[in-house]
Amino acid sequence: MDNYKPLCEAIEKYRKAHVYPFHTPGHKGGRGADETLSALMGDTALTSDVSLMSELDDLHNPQGCLQEAQELAAKLYGADATFFAPNGTTGAIHAMLIGTLVPGDKILVPRNTHRSVIGGLILGGLRPVYVLPAYSEAWSLSLQVTVEDIEKMLIAQTYIAAVLITSPNYYGMVADLPAIAKVAHEHGALLLVDEAHGAHLGFSPLLPPSALQCGADVVAQSTHKLLGALTQCSMLHIRGKRVERQQVAAAMSLLTTTSPNYLLLASLDCARSQMATEGKVLVERAVKVADKLRIALEKIPQLKVLKQSIIGQGGVVGLDTTKVTVNVRELGFSGVYAGEELRRAGIAVELVDRDNLLFLLTYADDNQEIDDVIGKIVLTFMMLGALHREVNKLENSILPLPRQVLLPRVAFYAFKKECLFAEAAGEISAEQISFYPPGIPVVVPGEEITEEIISYCQELKAAGIPVSGPRDSSLERIQVVKK
Numbered sequence: 039m040d041n042y043k044p045l046c047e048a049i050e051k052y053r054k055a056h057v058y059p060f061h062t063p064g065h066k067g068g069r070g071a072d073e074t075l076s077a078l079m080g081d082t083a084l085t086s087d088v089s090l091m092s093e094l095d096d097l098h099n100p101q102g103c104l105q106e107a108q109e110l111a112a113k114l115y116g117a118d119a120t121f122f123a124p125n126g127t128t129g130a131i132h133a134m135l136i137g138t139l140v141p142g143d144k145i146l147v148p149r150n151t152h153r154s155v156i157g158g159l160i161l162g163g164l165r166p167v168y169v170l171p172a173y174s175e176a177w178s179l180s181l182q183v184t185v186e187d188i189e190k191m192l193i194a195q196t197y198i199a200a201v202l203i204t205s206p207n208y209y210g211m212v213a214d215l216p217a218i219a220k221v222a223h224e225h226g227a228l229l230l231v232d233e234a235h236g237a238h239l240g241f242s243p244l245l246p247p248s249a250l251q252c253g254a255d256v257v258a259q260s261t262h263k264l265l266g267a268l269t270q271c272s273m274l275h276i277r278g279k280r281v282e283r284q285q286v287a288a289a290m291s292l293l294t295t296t297s298p299n300y301l302l303l304a305s306l307d308c309a310r311s312q313m314a315t316e317g318k319v320l321v322e323r324a325v326k327v328a329d330k331l332r333i334a335l336e337k338i339p340q341l342k343v344l345k346q347s348i349i350g351q352g353g354v355v356g357l358d359t360t361k362v363t364v365n366v367r368e369l370g371f372s373g374v375y376a377g378e379e380l381r382r383a384g385i386a387v388e389l390v391d392r393d394n395l396l397f398l399l400t401y402a403d404d405n406q407e408i409d410d411v412i413g414k415i416v417l418t419f420m421m422l423g424a425l426h427r428e429v430n431k432l433e434n435s436i437l438p439l440p441r442q443v444l445l446p447r448v449a450f451y452a453f454k455k456e457c458l459f460a461e462a463a464g465e466i467s468a469e470q471i472s473f474y475p476p477g478i479p480v481v482v483p484g485e486e487i488t489e490e491i492i493s494y495c496q497e498l499k500a501a502g503i504p505v506s507g508p509r510d511s512s513l514e515r516i517q518v519v520k521k
């Protein structure tokens with residue numbers, strides 16, 4: 039049964055039946071495809087790019103192969119229901135927020151949340167109450183939100199309808215979800231988890247348990263990030279009686295195309311089957327190969343490699359060791375520069391900021407090339423280390439949260455104007471500004487810009503810290519709400 043892929047079988051059956059297609063897609067099984075597209079995709083992929091035939095079921099009202107495929111995924115992850123999300127975890131998070139909350143609801147959100155959550159707040163007309171994650175000066179990284187901080191907010195703020203947690207965070211650090219679930223539920227709030235980076239958790243004791251195993255009510259996972267689904271393919275899982283299944287299904291349907299790509303959906307069926315048949319073996323291969331890289335990097339004196347010792351600090355109760363984070367501050371070069379050097383050596387990493395690089399490893403990295411690749415990585419860092427640059431000892435201060443004047447939704451729909459950032463004190467921002475580090479937004483849409491915010495941003499910009507968010511990345515000008 040684990041090996042059974044109902045959706046893939048249905049597609050294959052339809053393909054092999056050689057039915058003449060007086061239906062979409064317009065390329066008609068590749069007959070009319072541009073030659074470059076044909077070369078990129080190949081015949082099998084184009085003839086499998088099928089459409090809404092009855093035997094291929096309907097994602098908006100699944101009763102056949104799609105229903106079976108989603109039920110198999112739910113069984114694998116221990117969910118009561120699973121929804122395939124071909125618009126990535128971004129779409130799944132939007133549906134999670136719209137399908138469980140109502141406009142005006144308050145939601146507790148970690149301040150360093152992903153932009154998809156901000157999008158969900160706008161779509162759902164929600165009231166965010168931000169909680170700052172703990173921050174490590176030594177690593178220049180956000181850690182996790184602590185149970186204590188969440189409990190304090192739940193006590194201080196009345197009627198918080200949901201707590202949203204990102205766990206693991208990008209660097210693999212896991213929050214204390216069992217304790218957070220308990221405290222959230224005691225206060226009548228849902229626990230919603232952005233587990234974009236955790237579709238592989240819970241399959242082996244070598245990795246932390248999954249959010250569903252820890253008591254979350256709804257979980258959005260990017261199956262494409264760490265498992266074998268095609269890019270943009272995710273899943274949304276629900277469990278327990280606190281959420282209404284029909285409402286989540288309606289939200290998923292609202293936010294999903296009526297013409298989902300079956301190759302993408304089939305890749306979710308395949309990724310599920312792969313994990314059902316050999317999940318433990320696969321994730322343990324990923325852990326093993328990541329350990330190999332970590333051990334090699336630890337031999338380079340100026341590098342600091344994130345490992346289990348981070349557990350216990352700032353709300354972190356577990357580490358997904360398939361993420362290898364390297365702090366390069368002592369090299370005297372930025373993470374951005376080290377990333378460029380690696381790229382010149384033919385290696386691309388997942389993420390860089392001023393001080394860190396993140397290598398993302400999966401079972402697919404346990405291959406014949408990997409020893410050579412690790413050798414090249416080590417050589418590149420040794421070369422940088424040999425250049426002996428002076429280390430820049432910058433501290434990272436974190437500003438207090440600005441005043442929220444408008445809800446993100448109101449700021450999104452407000453009339454806007456552009457002004458000089460240096461003169462924007464007193465204006466309400468229509469944009470988000472984040473620097474990496476610390477990776478915690480200085481301001482988000484609807485919040486007041488102050489003199490303190492302007493000088494903080496100017497200092498970080500002058501120090502060459504990468505900025506993310508504003509349309510004008512030089513931060514000369516900014517979009518604000520027209521009063």
Ligand SMILES: Cc1ncc(COP(=O)(O)O)c(C=O)c1O
Binds near residue numbers: 125152204235260270
């Ligand atoms: C923490 C987090 N949440 C959500 C997302 C959105 O995921 P997707 O790219 O699958 O839409 C990302 C993507 O990087 C992410 O890092």
